Amino acid sequence: MARTAEALLWLSFGGPERPEDVMPFLENVTRGRGVPRERLDAVAGHYMHFGGVSPINALNRDMIAAVEEELVAAGLTLPVYFGNRNWHPMVEDAVAQMSADGIGSALVFPTSPWGGYSGCRQYHEDILRARSAVGPNAPELMKVRQYFDHxxxxxxxxxxxxxxxxxxxxxxxxxxxxxxxxxxxxxxxxxxxxxxxxxxxxxxxxxxxxxxxxxxxxxxxxxxxxxxxxxxxxxxxxxxxxxxxxxxxxxxxxxxxxxxxxxxxxxxxxxxxxxxxxxxxxxxxxxxxxxxxxxxPGADRRFAKLVVELIAEQLNEAIPRRLGDVPGYGCTWNGAACAPACCAAPPRSGAGT
CATH class of the missing domain: 3.40.50.1400 (Rossmann fold)
Incomplete structure (x- = not known):
């Protein structure tokens, strides 16, 4: 890899952490998809069953803490920033903070191991959107590869x-x-x-x-x-x-x-x-x-070690460890798609959450 990395951006889906955020979050997720209000009300009821709080942000913070410890153990001095696609902390804010902190380049770890639009390409779009929001001083960002068979x-x-x-x-x-x-x-x-x-x-x-x-x-x-x-x-x-x-x-x-x-x-x-x-x-x-x-696996310490291995693949040119035969992609700079028309976005009308 010709470019280095000075930080890690942990990129996830996001979720509400207060009851009053549930419906704004769902509206944000489904914007432009033509999802009927009754469907949003039904999904909101699932969140209210758990006090209006999604567990996803807390779980991400726990995983980040474990990764930070593994980075120290591996001798890697990379600060970790946390950003989401759909709810606070938003990825745009995380990238803006990286820029303010003088970060010039960073690796991006998505919490999806998969290919496909929502599992991969949409993360590229998140990176592109965040960099565009920050402007010319935005750090260069490279999403790590799909890791479904690590x-x-x-x-x-x-x-x-x-x-x-x-x-x-x-x-x-x-x-x-x-x-x-x-x-x-x-x-x-x-x-x-x-x-x-x-x-x-x-x-x-x-x-x-x-x-x-x-x-x-x-x-x-x-x-x-x-x-x-x-x-x-x-x-x-x-x-x-x-x-x-x-x-x-x-x-x-x-x-x-x-x-x-x-x-x-x-x-x-x-x-x-x-x-x-x-x-x-x-x-x-x-x-x-x-x-x-x-x-x-997120609470298993091996998951944090997996993240550090993916980082080492880029920083130290380590050989990727894979067990399967199905192709994997997803490793690009600055929101670029893996190939023309790769994982094209589905039609927006009528999709759900």
Missing amino acids: PLLVEAFADAIRAAREQLPAGCRRRARLVFTAHSVPVAADAAAGPPADGGGLYSRQVAETARLCSAAAGFTDYDLVWQSRSGPAQVPWLEPDIVDHLDDIAAHGAAAVIVCPVGFVSDHLEVVWDLDNEAADKAAALGMQFVRAAT
Whole structure:
């Protein structure tokens, strides 16, 4: 890498931390997408179930603290700045502070390991927007690569799966069905994920590869991959099956216990604690099925080590560690897309949150 880095920008989705911020946050997320008010009211109710506070910012601050400690241990003197796409602290403010502090260049760590529009390209757009807001004195910013098949991510998930299985009654552990979940996206958006020459479907292919790697590492020979948290209009096809519908299916085929691993999420934010710990768990209980949910990797110290490894790849030209065969992209300067038309933005009308 020809350019150096003087800091790390931690870039995430954002979430409200007070009840009065819930609706402004949701309006910000869905601006221009034609989402009906009743849908916003329903999602706001999920946040109010937890006191109007999303766990995502607190989880990010915990992960940043762990990364700061790992940076010191690795002998890297990089200050870490925190910015979000949709709510405070906003990425524009974080980049402005970096500029005021005299930072000339920085690496950007996104809390999404994936390809696709919302998982990758939109982070490039966040970087471009923030630099444009700051102006000519904005630091140069480089987003690190997609890390969906990094060994430390796979190890953390595999250990979490094994730990979850131990929570089940001893008599049903061997027969428990392992089910991976990730955030659903419109089928058309997934078809556009990745460089056009790569054939599309990059997001679902990467999620499937991570599930394959994690199941093997955890000692499972069979598993399912399903989706969750879809919110668009019924007439728009999204990746399926949904986790709740899938519980009906496996119960009908005799499953007495299920281990759910939210492989699409790095921390326990709202989609995990509501859609899985509430809706899916309640559905399993209604079906008479034992339900356990594997932990996400963000609180595992290996996740902080993963971040530092990604930094070292750039600063020290270390060899990237990857376990899978599905392509990964995403490493560019200053908001540039990986390739022309890579992960094109989906139509804005009618999308959900």
